[in-house]
Amino acid sequence: MRAYNGLTMKLPSLFGGTRGLEAQIDLYFDKVQEAGLVFGRAMEIYLNRGVSGEFEELVRRVTAVEEEADDLRREIETQMTTHTLIPELREDVLSLIEQVDEVTNHYEAAVYSFYVQKPQIDEAYRDDFAELARMAQQTAEEMVTAARAFFRDLSAVRDHVKKVQFYESEADRITTRVGRQIYESTMDLARKMHLSSFLERLDSIADTAEDIGDKLSILTIKRMV
Amino acid sequence: MNPGIFTYLSSGLFLGWSLGANDAANIFGTAVGTRMVRFATAALIASIFVILGAVISGAGASHTLGKLGAINTQPGAFMAALAAALSVYLMTERGLPVSTSQAIVGGIIGWNIFMGQPTDPGIVSKFAFAWVASPVMAGIMSAVLFALARVLLRRVKIHLLRLDHYTRWGLILVGAFGAYSLGANNIANVMGVFLNVSPFRDLQLGPVTLSSAQQLFLLGGMAIAVGIYTYSERVMMTVGQDIVRLTPVAALVVVLAQSLVLFLFASQSLAAWLAAHHLPHLPLVPVSSSQAVVGAVIGLGLITPGERIRWDIVRNISIGWLLTPTVAALISVVGMFVLQNVFNLPVRP
Numbered sequence A: 001m002r003a004y005n006g007l008t009m010k011l012p013s014l015f016g017g018t019r020g021l022e023a024q025i026d027l028y029f030d031k032v033q034e035a036g037l038v039f040g041r042a043m044e045i046y047l048n049r050g051v052s053g054e055f056e057e058l059v060r061r062v063t064a065v066e067e068e069a070d071d072l073r074r075e076i077e078t079q080m081t082t083h084t085l086i087p088e089l090r091e092d093v094l095s096l097i098e099q100v101d102e103v104t105n106h107y108e109a110a111v112y113s114f115y116v117q118k119p120q121i122d123e124a125y126r127d128d129f130a131e132l133a134r135m136a137q138q139t140a141e142e143m144v145t146a147a148r149a150f151f152r153d154l155s156a157v158r159d160h161v162k163k164v165q166f167y168e169s170e171a172d173r174i175t176t177r178v179g180r181q182i183y184e185s186t187m188d189l190a191r192k193m194h195l196s197s198f199l200e201r202l203d204s205i206a207d208t209a210e211d212i213g214d215k216l217s218i219l220t221i222k223r224m225v
Numbered sequence B: 001m002n003p004g005i006f007t008y009l010s011s012g013l014f015l016g017w018s019l020g021a022n023d024a025a026n027i028f029g030t031a032v033g034t035r036m037v038r039f040a041t042a043a044l045i046a047s048i049f050v051i052l053g054a055v056i057s058g059a060g061a062s063h064t065l066g067k068l069g070a071i072n073t074q075p076g077a078f079m080a081a082l083a084a085a086l087s088v089y090l091m092t093e094r095g096l097p098v099s100t101s102q103a104i105v106g107g108i109i110g111w112n113i114f115m116g117q118p119t120d121p122g123i124v125s126k127f128a129f130a131w132v133a134s135p136v137m138a139g140i141m142s143a144v145l146f147a148l149a150r151v152l153l154r155r156v157k158i159h160l161l162r163l164d165h166y167t168r169w170g171l172i173l174v175g176a177f178g179a180y181s182l183g184a185n186n187i188a189n190v191m192g193v194f195l196n197v198s199p200f201r202d203l204q205l206g207p208v209t210l211s212s213a214q215q216l217f218l219l220g221g222m223a224i225a226v227g228i229y230t231y232s233e234r235v236m237m238t239v240g241q242d243i244v245r246l247t248p249v250a251a252l253v254v255v256l257a258q259s260l261v262l263f264l265f266a267s268q269s270l271a272a273w274l275a276a277h278h279l280p281h282l283p284l285v286p287v288s289s290s291q292a293v294v295g296a297v298i299g300l301g302l303i304t305p306g307e308r309i310r311w312d313i314v315r316n317i318s319i320g321w322l323l324t325p326t327v328a329a330l331i332s333v334v335g336m337f338v339l340q341n342v343f344n345l346p347v348r349p
Helices: A019-049 A053-082 A087-117 A123-152 A154-184 A189-223 B005-033 B039-057 B059-068 B074-093 B100-115 B121-156 B160-197 B212-242 B248-264 B268-276 B289-302 B311-341
Strands: B203-205 B208-210
Touching (some): A019 A087, A087 B160, A123 A154, A123 A189, A123 B160, B005 B039, B005 B160, B005 B248, B059 B121, B059 B160, B074 B160, B074 B311, B100 B160, B100 B311, B121 B311, B160 B212
16 A cells, blocks of 8 residues: 555545645655656666666666556546536646656656666766756756645746746757767767667656646746736 | 506516526626536525525615605506616617616606606715716725735635635635625615505514515515526626636635625615714615626726726726616606506506
């Protein structure tokens, strides 16, 4: 039995408010953040030591956290549809949660592709890959903070979305710079394409987080009192 | 009781139906149109509270209407209400802003003209003041309430889900209050002209006595409820989807401001309390809930950066203040003449 099952039992009643659902949404964002932290650590280990026992363990953990987040998401979706909420907000929250779920999917897909394909990253590019992975994770981390603020403090969303945009453009900048360096190098084309596909995979985490940031900006304007 | 009385009451009942069909949307329109509250819930609450408001607090505004011109024949009362209903219909058909409150005043002034008796300018000025003051007050109230809500919500930082949960319940509770105020203030439009020719006698129901006027108001309230059930859903859907998109909290503030204004212009006990404390009090006069809503939305706009007052709407309302009573008065005079001289009905006492 998972740790959050105790909370799922607390169905929000007519007069009981929405506390159970609020706690579940918080817990869901905890899981997304946890997946990001595990992803960051896994990338660090891979870039330093390649596929090792420790890396494999972290890959398993990302998968486990992603599954837990999925279960929570489904539970939230079920509760949202039965809850006495204003339909427009319900639809907005459901689509937000769905979109955030893509970020955890990206984390999982990224570590798995490193685990399966074991790309050879030369010493010259390791720091850049590490920096890109950090920027991607930071973009997603800031997006989660913005999403939490959407529920509790609408006036703070804008500040966090600004940071999301900043980190995402940094990630883009690294991806472009390193991509050019790779294609200008003497590596054979297959390896160039292989490596740049990993750059794009890491960058897609930041891109997805930025899309969610944009969505949060619109949702916030709609709800701003 | 002569069953023929219901023929005479029919014009008032039709006005009641029309009021329920249109004005319930001022209270529950946004909530139902945006699916925050189900129509079945809204219709039940609105019907119950409109009837309660009419029966319990309907006397104040009706009394003032009676002072404008005491119609004391059944055909006269019938024609005054019919003139109001016809002018509402005609102006609505032409897309002109119209209010039952203003139409019924025209109907009564028509009676005064027909009878050759003067209309008390003091009473007319009370109505004029109330019509102008009601949207202005609704605007001020909604601006103040919204500013307070904004400060409070930014300070308390309540979870969005919980805020929506509370807002939904708030819309139901404020909707109930709004329906009560609508019944209390606007029943005068529906049944006010029939007060002097009421066919009912006081009725003792256990510890409760229902006066003749209250029985009339009950009947009028039921007509409003029929209007709510039969026609208001489509009006609510239109209101919810067509007008400015309001946030749920803003929608709640608009309904509350409008309800408070209607209540202030209807509550005898509040007026008595203010008078007892030598405070200025408002005349108890039927006012337009639609115009109060417009005032409340404009009030919200004033404290929202970048919003401007739509003067065309304000101008249209002002035209309605003059045009509606004039049209109704004309129809009323002509109608009474026709009833007397063509149908040989005893319009004069």
